[in-house]
Amino acid sequence: MESAALRAPSGSRKHSAPSSNATPSAKQSRTKRRPAVSQEKPGQTQAFFFVEQGSSTREKRAHVMRHHIQEKRRQSRLANNADKQSARCSRYLPWQKNEGKDDAGASPTTSPPQSTSPVTTGPVGAPSAAVYTPSQPVPVSSPKTMLSASRMDPFRTLPMVDQRGYELADYWTSKLTYWSGPNPHMKTVVFQTAMRHPVSFQAVILAYCARWKARLYNCPEDPEIVFYVGQAKQTVEQALRGAQPMDEESLAMALTGLSLQEERFSNNRKKADEYADRALQLLRLRTGYNVTVSSVTIEVFLLYVRYIMFPRGSSIDADGARWLVSFLRSAEQMMSEHSRPSFLSLVPQRHSFFQIESPLYRFLSSGPHPSQVPNSSRMYVIQNAPTQEICRTAALIYITTTLWDHRESPNKTARYLNQLMAKLEERSLDRYPMCESFVWMLLEENYDADLKDPERAWLTGELLKRHKLLSPELQFYFNEILLSFLMLNRPLKGVDFFEKELHRVIP
Structure with missing residues (x-):
């Protein structure tokens, strides 16, 4: 709907103040002038703004302009809202755009049946x-x-x-x-x-x-x-x-x-x-x-x-057992190399980042791990899905594998640990530790190009499949040994003990 034009009195082109010697007829003629209703659109509503007759020309003009500006602002707001609505209705997803057709040719989506x-x-x-x-x-x-x-x-x-x-x-x-x-x-x-x-x-x-x-x-x-x-x-x-x-x-x-x-x-x-x-x-x-x-x-x-899939199979075989033991032996060797003063002098964070006070320790330790889900949302948690413990093991294996890949380069080891901690803080996981989100972050590999290796994640998955076939007790021993090696400590029950217990259950 077109807005009615806001018009000042027709004599506003010359806004000199009325002199005291002006004739009554001239003054009366000036005050009787009113903007005429437009004849172009007879049904259109016209806006009138009346002013006090005794006001000065300056006051009259200011009064009219105030209403004029207010009306223009109102029209501008309406136009902007219409433009925004139009813009929202014209966007398309990449797979929904059909060249050569407009919105009139859009096909409605199919609605599901009522329950x-x-x-x-x-x-x-x-x-x-x-x-x-x-x-x-x-x-x-x-x-x-x-x-x-x-x-x-x-x-x-x-x-x-x-x-x-x-x-x-x-x-x-x-x-x-x-x-x-x-x-x-x-x-x-x-x-x-x-x-x-x-x-x-x-x-x-x-x-x-x-x-x-x-x-x-x-x-x-x-x-x-x-x-x-x-x-x-x-x-x-x-x-x-x-x-x-x-x-x-x-x-x-x-x-x-x-x-x-x-x-x-x-x-x-x-x-x-x-x-x-x-x-x-x-x-x-x-x-x-x-x-x-x-x-x-x-x-x-x-x-x-x-x-996070459940284990496929009932027990681990001899090949799977050898693979897990070999991985622990490699982690033990790396622990000995990284414990040397010459290495720690170049990469002091290799020790400090995995201690009890570090955010990484909360993801990699056995617990307790209080839930980060608010009480009001606990009903939405999927039951009987042990994703937290699985992801904890995946994180231990993945980080150990990455450090093994960079074991001969103090520079790469330091850069990897620094970038890992920086990304942890960026995602606020240092304040709100969620192990599943942590593993997801590890898999994204947001590091320098020379620190990445896509095969690392797949190797972690293969080791994790064997780990899931262990008994809960052996799973606990495996994780504690890996965590001790990351902390540069000798575990109370080492690889020899784990290997001995593992061979007892191999069919």
Whole structure:
């Protein structure tokens, strides 16, 4: 709606003060003038600002200009709000942009059934409803979620999903605390990386949160699960067959998300291994690709999921036992080399960073480790998932392996330890120790290029698989020996004792 023009009296071009000898007729003529209503738009409302007749010309002009400025500011605010809304409605995700089409050609997303409605499933148990495809442009908005009237979409790029989709996305960003703490960095990078493709977003975010919500409220047969999980599995199977266009990295991300769900919610370890192995093949077979933030996150996500999986097998074999003992022998040798005064004079932090008062000690020691989850959020913690102890062991193995790689270079050892501590403080893990977030940080390898080695994380995973097959008592001995070597101490029960106890249980 056009605003009515603010007009000063028509005699304002010459604003000389009225003289005392002015004729009454001239004065009367001047005061009777009023701005006429515009005839161009008869139905338009006109704004009038009347002033006191006895006011000076200067006061009249100031009065009119004040109202004029106020009206202009109001119009500017309205215009800015409209521009912001328009900008939000015109953004697209990379996989949603369809060249040559505008918003009028956007295809609405398919809404899941209500919890009380039956669901028609397809041949693989997925709903027969359509799914996102790259040819369906969906405008991105930033609405408030259904769970909170005050919380906004944290990334301002959520796909245009229905109410239940927003609720599930909000569960991921604000409710998931199934580790030893809120872990905001982990959740944020996984969420953002999953949004590279609609299939990975379905599998990693929507399907996971649907199953997690059903576990939380003890509703395993909720139609939401049938819809989101079935849809994710169907589209992933289509992508594996080549029927669904999808890049290898996004497909690996989706497979990793499904693997975590099968491991955590279905206890279908065979299917979880199939998904994880297929994701590993896709990542390992890549050639000639540039390392990006998203590619690093996908590999870290897969590594982390493989780390926290339950043990596969009932007991360790002779080869696995030899591997663990050999690793401890190497750590013992490194401890002797690093204990020399000549080495410590160059790298004093090699000793100090692992002592009891250090933040690293809280991650690597056996405890106690108070939970960092607030009391009000304890209900959201996944039960019977010993991720904290598994991640503690992974951190011990990973750090020991890294120090072994740099054992002949005091300079590299010092730089690695300094950068490790700096990143720890940057993530506030020195104040809020969360072991799962710590392992995630280690896997990201945010160090100088000459300090990195991608194979280090995979070697840690292989050793961790053997460690999980040990009895709780032997696991404790193994961890305490490694921690003693990092502290440059001789353990009370050393490698010989561990090897002797281990051979007793080998079939």
